[in-house]
Amino acid sequence: MLCECGLREATIHEVTITNGVRVERHLCEQCAQKLGLPLHQQAPVSEILAKFVSKQGAQSVVGPRKPTAAQCPQCGLTFAAFKGTELLGCPTCYEAFEVPLSPLLERTHEGGTHHVGKVPKRALEASRLRGPEAMEKLLGGLAERQARIGSLRKQMEDAVKGEQYERAAQIRDEIRRVSSIAPSEPRAEREPPPENPEPGGPNPHSQEPPRS
Amino acid sequence: MNDPAGLPGPNSPIDYHAPTAWLLGTGEDADVVMSSRARLARNIAGFPFVNSASRDDRRHALAVSRQRIMDARLTKKLAWIELHETNHAVRTLLVERHLISRQHAKGKLNRTTGGVDEPRAVAVGTPDEALSIMVNEEDHLRIQLIGSGLCLNDLLRRIDDVDDRIEAGIDYAFSPRFGYLTACPTNVGTGIRFGVMLHLPALKLTGDIEKVKRAAGGMSLAVRGFYGEGSDASADLYQISNQTTLGKSEAAILRELTGEVLPAVIGYERSARQKLLEHRSEVIEDKVHRAIGVLTHARLLSTEEAMDHLSMIRLGIVAGLMPELEQQPINHLLLMVQPGHLQMLCGRVLSQGERRIERAKLVRERLAGVAGS
Ligand SMILES: [Zn+2]
Ligand SMILES: [Zn+2]
Numbered sequence: 001m002l003c004e005c006g007l008r009e010a011t012i013h014e015v016t017i018t019n020g021v022r023v024e025r026h027l028c029e030q031c032a033q034k035l036g037l038p039l040h041q042q043a044p045v046s047e048i049l050a051k052f053v054s055k056q057g058a059q060s061v062v063g064p065r066k067p068t069a070a071q072c073p074q075c076g077l078t079f080a081a082f083k084g085t086e087l088l089g090c091p092t093c094y095e096a097f098e099v100p101l102s103p104l105l106e107r108t109h110e111g112g113t114h115h116v117g118k119v120p121k122r123a124l125e126a127s128r129l130r131g132p133e134a135m136e137k138l139l140g141g142l143a144e145r146q147a148r149i150g151s152l153r154k155q156m157e158d159a160v161k162g163e164q165y166e167r168a169a170q171i172r173d174e175i176r177r178v179s180s181i182a183p184s185e186p187r188a189e190r191e192p193p194p195e196n197p198e199p200g201g202p203n204p205h206s207q208e209p210p211r212s
Numbered sequence: 213m214n215d216p217a218g219l220p221g222p223n224s225p226i227d228y229h230a231p232t233a234w235l236l237g238t239g240e241d242a243d244v245v246m247s248s249r250a251r252l253a254r255n256i257a258g259f260p261f262v263n264s265a266s267r268d269d270r271r272h273a274l275a276v277s278r279q280r281i282m283d284a285r286l287t288k289k290l291a292w293i294e295l296h297e298t299n300h301a302v303r304t305l306l307v308e309r310h311l312i313s314r315q316h317a318k319g320k321l322n323r324t325t326g327g328v329d330e331p332r333a334v335a336v337g338t339p340d341e342a343l344s345i346m347v348n349e350e351d352h353l354r355i356q357l358i359g360s361g362l363c364l365n366d367l368l369r370r371i372d373d374v375d376d377r378i379e380a381g382i383d384y385a386f387s388p389r390f391g392y393l394t395a396c397p398t399n400v401g402t403g404i405r406f407g408v409m410l411h412l413p414a415l416k417l418t419g420d421i422e423k424v425k426r427a428a429g430g431m432s433l434a435v436r437g438f439y440g441e442g443s444d445a446s447a448d449l450y451q452i453s454n455q456t457t458l459g460k461s462e463a464a465i466l467r468e469l470t471g472e473v474l475p476a477v478i479g480y481e482r483s484a485r486q487k488l489l490e491h492r493s494e495v496i497e498d499k500v501h502r503a504i505g506v507l508t509h510a511r512l513l514s515t516e517e518a519m520d521h522l523s524m525i526r527l528g529i530v531a532g533l534m535p536e537l538e539q540q541p542i543n544h545l546l547l548m549v550q551p552g553h554l555q556m557l558c559g560r561v562l563s564q565g566e567r568r569i570e571r572a573k574l575v576r577e578r579l580a581g582v583a584g585s
Contacts, residue, residue, distance in 0.1 A: 075260050087321070087350070089264035091257065091385035091393045094400075098389075101397060105390075105458055108398055112459020115391025117402045120384050121376045140388025147389075151459060174461055 003028035072096040111155075114148040116178060149175055218299035219556050225291030226336060228305050228556055232358070233342040234409070235547060237539030239361020243530040244478045246409040246449060246543070247360055249310075250367040252375055253394045253403035254353040257383040261395035262348050263321040270331045270348050276382065277347045278333065284377040287337035295319065296329045301561075304552030310358060311336055311344045321350065343374065350395050351403075353378070362474070364406050368466055391458065401458030406469055410477060413448040413527045414484035417499075421450075424477055428452055447519035447526075447546055452477065485531055500528030508579050513572040518549040545578055 003010040003026060010026035071078050074092035079100055082088055094101065106113050119138065127134035139145065152175045159168035220228055234247035255261060259273045278292060295303060295316065303317040312334050315321070319330040330348070337343035346354040355374055357367045385393040392403040399405070415421040452473065454465050488496050503524035507513075526542050528534045547553055549571050555562050558570050 075264050077264060085263065085321075086397075087263045087395045088261060088397065090260040091255065091387070094387055094390050094393055105397055105400065109401065109456040109458035112401065112456055114389055114459060115387075115401045116459055116464075117391065117404075117461035118372070118375075120379050120386055122380050123383065123386065138386070138388065144388045155459075170464065170467065174464060177461070 001026050003031055005031050112151070114144075114151050116148060116152060116174060145178070149178055152178065218301040219559060220302055220305065225293070226305075226309075226338060226341070228309070228553065230339065231540065231544040231547065232309050232311075233340045234310065234358045234360055235540065235543040236360040237543050239359065239363050241478055242361040242539070244410055244412070244481050245362040245474075246411050247358055248363045248367055249356060249358045249405075249407040249409075249453075250364065250371045251357075251405045251407070252353075252355040252371055253351040253392065253399045253405075254355065254375070254378070255385040255393055255395070256352045257385045259352065259385075262350060262352060263325060263395055267331065273352050274331045274333060274348055277345075277352060278335075280378055280381045281335045281345055281347075283381060284374075286335075286374055286377060287343055289338045290343075291336045291338050292333060293336065294331075294333045296331055301552065301555065305556060306334065308547060308550040308552045309341060311341060312346055313349060313354075316346050316349045351399070362408065362470075362478075364408070364466055364470055368406075368462060372462075398455075399457055402460070402462050402465065404457060404462050404465060405453055406466055407451050407453035408469075408474060410450050410452060410481070411448060411523065411526060411530075412450055412477075412481050413523050414488055415481050416448045417488065418484050420480065420484060424450075424480065428473065428477075446516050447523035449523070485527070489531060496527070496531065497533060499524050500531075500533055503528070504534075504579070507575045509576070510572045512568040513549070513575060514568055515549055515551065515571070518571055518575055519546060522546055522549070541578065545575060548574060548578075 001010045002008070005028065008028035008031075010028055072089055072093045073096060075089035077089035077093055079097055082093070082097070088094065088097075102113065123138055127138045140148075152171055156168050156171040156175070159165075159171060220226070234249075237246075239245070239248075256273055256276060259265065260269055262270060262273070265273065274294075282290065282292065293302075293306070295306075295312070296319065303312070306312045307314055307317050316332060316334070318326075319328045319332055320326040332346075332348035334347065335343075335345040342358055344356045344358075346356070355371060355378070357371045357374070359367055387393055391401040394400050394403055412421060412424070415424060452469070454469055457465070460468075503521035507518070507521050507525070510517075522542055522545055525534070525537065526539060529537050529539050529542065548557065551562075551567055554567055554571055554574065557574060562570060
């Protein structure tokens, strides 16, 4: 089978499904690359990791960046050891290696950089009672929350650009939910308050009736 | 447990002869969707992750988890199995029933650490085995719910509740930025994984299965075989699951799966079946009846061969070609032909050659009543 360009044999066969409509494309590698279609299935973590680690090495030659802990202060894991096992040693590793982990996480989670979703229920209720400091420890400070909402906004804009309006609306709801979890509405936050604030605390699922 | 073969005795908390929740053949879209699964990865705050924990730490985390899981009133009955005290035969049965991972059966976290006597356990809700909680696998807790047919929304609601009940008594490792902290960064954030096991025999026959795999790959979903990562699909069963957990809520992750991908794949399979039945009905009928013929007459059967023919019979049933047969006993056979279950039914350890003989015998006997013609 020939590619859409009519010049070369099609080697990439892509099926996309958008709102139930199936689109088939048959392309040569050159055209596929031009269109930005993935040539292979999602790379395994080890590959992403390998690329990432070598890139980090190259950067450190150019000049010092934001300092990174050589070792986790809690469990003593080094980032090189993590590279070998792909497993972190303890919860503190996430803080200790936040800088080198961030780009890796972003790639692994397709742009996801900040947690969105459930917050431990009892911990949330307990910190509500204990006051703003406890809440901040659990949910992060103003900057943290804004980063989370910012990342959602970006997703929403992308959805609008891609004319995925239903998805955009869903992300907007998500932004409202995230905003509603915050202890007090940050002043810089221009997002409208949630229409149905949860009386018993924000369980992210409870506003979402199961769809069949 | 004094059986020389190490097979579970009559007092076993789990009835290994019974079908599990994911084999019932009931629920939504059960003609294509065999089962649905939701899994949460959770760690206890204040403990190192399992892979870097000392044996004492692991023992301590196990004791804390056990206490909490037993106190949380998760199901009416809960079996607690300390895997470091079980034998290979029991662990194989648990793997085949999808109650523990292969890794948890081995007790090895990677090439260098761990082993069969590492302190680790699984809690199983009985008798349906819908809920299972692996303790000290890659994460301290791996909470899993399985159901028959397409039921992910229901599973999310239920697993959320199980999660809250457990968290009511322990602190989870959680960070504002990264969410639920997991040993492997691929699970961080929500720590949730949804999966469905799909029966796609028609797409396999038409060769379109490769397109599905490609499409799924482009949508950050993984397509895997019957027994998970690294296994080939047998019986034309494929698992589809989400691959990203950070930056999207549980509900959003679920929507991506159930909103677009799943209905499309289910639709493909149905139309492929329809097309085959309309234009090449003799091919399908031939395959289905050959499968019956082989399974009711063969004297030697490998696991793969048995599963492939059972898959064809299952297709015949859901396509209405075999009104005399029901789905559930066929699904159940998919489990009973596995090596561990077969040895349990025979009550002794079997060599590979013996297994092929006994497997053929079992399938003949079980099908004799229902597929005489
Ligand atoms: Zn071309
Ligand atoms: Zn650490």
